[in-house]
Amino acid sequence: MPRFQDYKAIPGLVRNGQIYAVPYTYSDMGLIYNRKKVKKIPQSISEMWDPDYRGRVLAYNASNHNFSIAGLAMGVKNPFALNPGEFKMAVSQLIKLRRNVLTFYTTPEEVVKLYLEHDIVLIFGNYGMQQVQALRAAGADVGYVIPREGALSWLDCWVITPGAKNKTLAESWIDFMLEKTVSDTLTKRHGLANTITPFQDNSKDKIIWLEPLENYAKREALWSRIISGDDFEKF
Numbered sequence: 458m459p460r461f462q463d464y465k466a467i468p469g470l471v472r473n474g475q476i477y478a479v480p481y482t483y484s485d486m487g488l489i490y491n492r493k494k495v496k497k498i499p500q501s502i503s504e505m506w507d508p509d510y511r512g513r514v515l516a517y518n519a520s521n522h523n524f525s526i527a528g529l530a531m532g533v534k535n536p537f538a539l540n541p542g543e544f545k546m547a548v549s550q551l552i553k554l555r556r557n558v559l560t561f562y563t564t565p566e567e568v569v570k571l572y573l574e575h576d577i578v579l580i581f582g583n584y585g586m587q588q589v590q591a592l593r594a595a596g597a598d599v600g601y602v603i604p605r606e607g608a609l610s611w612l613d614c615w616v617i618t619p620g621a622k623n624k625t626l627a628e629s630w631i632d633f634m635l636e637k638t639v640s641d642t643l644t645k646r647h648g649l650a651n652t653i654t655p656f657q658d659n660s661k662d663k664i665i666w667l668e669p670l671e672n673y674a675k676r677e678a679l680w681s682r683i684i685s686g687d688d689f690e691k692f
Contacts, residue, residue, distance in 0.1 A: 460664070461652040467612065468668050478614035480652045481634055482643060484585035485608040485664055486522070491578045492598045502604040503530045505581060506550075511557050513576050515568060517583035518561035520680030521670055522609060526581070527551050529606040529665075536609075538671045544679070548692050551683050561684065569595045587648040607663035 461480045464470045470478045488499045496509075505514055505526075517523070527547040528536030539547060555561075559575055562568050565588045568580060572592060582588050582601065589601045615631045617624060633639060640651035670676060682692070 458652060458655060468666055470614070478616045479631055479635070480612050480614050481631075481640070482649045482651050483610055483612040484587065484650060485603060485610040485662070486585055487582050487601055487603045487608045489580040489582045489589055489592065489599050489601055492600050494576075494578045498600065499579065499602055500605055501530075502526060502606045504604075505579060506530070506553055506557055507579075508557070510578050512559050513578045514558045515571060515577055515580040516554060516558045516561050517581050518563050518684070519583070520676040521673060522583065523551055523554075523680060524676045525609055527554070529604075529609075532606075536665070537668045544675070545692070548679055548683065549689050551680070552687075552689050555683060555686075565591050568592070569597075572597055586650065590648040603662035603664075605663070607665040609667060610664045611667050 461467070464476050467480070470476060470480070488502070488504070490499050494513075504510070505516060507514075524539065524544075524547050525536040527550040528539055528543065530550060531543065531546055533539065533543050559571065559577065562571065565584045568588055569591050571577060572580070573595060580588070580599075586601065589599060592599050615634065617627045617631075621627050635653060637653050640653040643649050643651050644654070679692070
């Protein structure tokens with residue numbers, strides 16, 4: 458698809474003019490919303506902080522993504538490279554988020570269970586359309602949207618290591634995996650988007666590919682304190 462034809466536009470694929478990886482599957486992390494209970498289709502990631510939704514929001518339990526999400530809500534230049542001042546602001550934002558959500562989940566199955574047992578209106582879709590499919594299979598009337606700030610997105614690629622003993626075979630395997638029938642099977646069986654055929658009409662949505670973080674250990678340490686219940690004054 459056009460989004461994946463410009464390798465230079467995707468961080469980490471090209472170095473010194475050489476292509477090092479071929480994308481084959483991805484997932485964006487948008488917002489899942491309850492069609493029957495939201496006031497209107499969510500437009501911004503900041504709606505996770507909406508006080509009207511207090512106790513009715515599900516967010517993901519991860520230090521890396523949550524600081525990046527807070528960065529998006531704050532409008533920082535690079536959500537993967539927060540400076541000290543932005544880190545402090547992000548801590549404040551995440552404490553507010555902790556107070557607004559019902560809980561922080563870890564698996565798609567947990568989300569389905571929580572959705573069916575509680576009055577949930579908004580979910581941060583860490584697993585993207587996989588979660589949407591799982592919820593709909595359970596009878597939930599949910600929609601999915603990419604917020605205007607953009608959606609964090611992971612991208613899986615095929616690569617060939619320098620020590621590959623049969624480069625021709627490796628290239629043939631990559632070609633095979635990028636055939637339309639194989640890519641479509643990946644989507645139908647697992648709910649994962651592929652890079653060959655459109656999974657949903659999101660060609661104009663803002664996708665923010667994940668990049669290396671400025672300090673993973675710092676994010677993890679701060680998140681542990683946030684989720685344990687520390688107030689902002691203790692940071």
